[in-house]
Amino acid sequence: MTIPTGPIFAANWKMNLGPDGTRSFLESFKNRYSPHDDRTVVFFPPAISISAFQATAGERDDLEVGVQDVHEEAEGAHTGSVSAAMAAEAGVGWGLAGHSERRREFGDDDDRVARKLVRLLDAGLRPLLCLGETLGEREEDRLYEVLSRQIGGALSGLDAESRRAILYAYEPVWAIGTGLTAEPADATEAHGILRKRIAHLTDEPHAREVPILYGGSVKPDNIEALLDADGVDGVLVGGASLDPSSWAAICNASAGSD
Numbered sequence: 001m002t003i004p005t006g007p008i009f010a011a012n013w014k015m016n017l018g019p020d021g022t023r024s025f026l027e028s029f030k031n032r033y034s035p036h037d038d039r040t041v042v043f044f045p046p047a048i049s050i051s052a053f054q055a056t057a058g059e060r061d062d063l064e065v066g067v068q069d070v071h072e073e074a075e076g077a078h079t080g081s082v083s084a085a086m087a088a089e090a091g092v093g094w095g096l097a098g099h100s101e102r103r104r105e106f107g108d109d110d111d112r113v114a115r116k117l118v119r120l121l122d123a124g125l126r127p128l129l130c131l132g133e134t135l136g137e138r139e140e141d142r143l144y145e146v147l148s149r150q151i152g153g154a155l156s157g158l159d160a161e162s163r164r165a166i167l168y169a170y171e172p173v174w175a176i177g178t179g180l181t182a183e184p185a186d187a188t189e190a191h192g193i194l195r196k197r198i199a200h201l202t203d204e205p206h207a208r209e210v211p212i213l214y215g216g217s218v219k220p221d222n223i224e225a226l227l228d229a230d231g232v233d234g235v236l237v238g239g240a241s242l243d244p245s246s247w248a249a250i251c252n253a254s255a256g257s258d
């Protein structure tokens with residue numbers, strides 16, 4: 001899998017926008033954002049809306065699509081779940097793993113996240129691995145320890161080549177959906193820690209290049225500062241990606257220098 005170059009703008013719609021909402025969002029968004037070849041734009045709609053997304057995106061193949069979650073097993077009696085192979089069959093290219101809401105609400109621990117990464121990679125999907133500390137962990141100065149544990153656990157079952165296929169999103173839990181945003185310097189620090197751990201788990205050249213997105217209350221008015229921060233290669237956006245005009249304002253931002 002080739003690593004995308006240029007910033008990545010990823011929309012995580014969570015449990016918002018069914019098929020009708022998806023169609024009207026995209027009709028509006030397509031008029032506000034024209035294809036740019038210097039960046040990647042990817043949407044993570046609810047699974048039930050993926051086919052409406054693809055039908056409405058139509059010829060706009062610059063608008064990529066991913067699945068918010070897959071089950072850690074390949075198939076079977078897991079009511080309500082979607083497998084990575086089914087998501088691939090449905091034509092998506094990406095999959096989230098390790099989002100803090102999955103960790104908190106559904107018990108996705110490091111071991112389960114590791115198994116989901118294996119499924120995503122086996123199905124040929126590009127994993128976007130989410131990591132981040134809670135406010136309590138930050139206040140106890142445990143940023144390094146938490147990020148190291150999460151990334152080490154998630155990548156533990158993977159060989160060197162598979163590890164190189166993963167992209168990352170640093171999302172401090174205290175900044176998600178709260179209106180609190182990490183300062184660009186905080187993002188740079190956390191991304192630096194992740195690159196150190198990635199170098200240890202893969203190699204230095206890969207760690208320097210691999211995209212690490214920032215997520216947590218990204219908005220049109222803070223996108224430029226975040227993209228300009230050292231080590232930030234894109235954003236993963238929840239709330240502000242639900243409105244076509246604010247998401248278009250974010251995706252149209254001028255690209256940062258790194």
Ligand code: PGA
Nearest residue numbers: 176177216217237238239
């Ligand atoms: P937010 O969510 O932009 O609403 O803070 C980000 C995320 O959870 O990915």
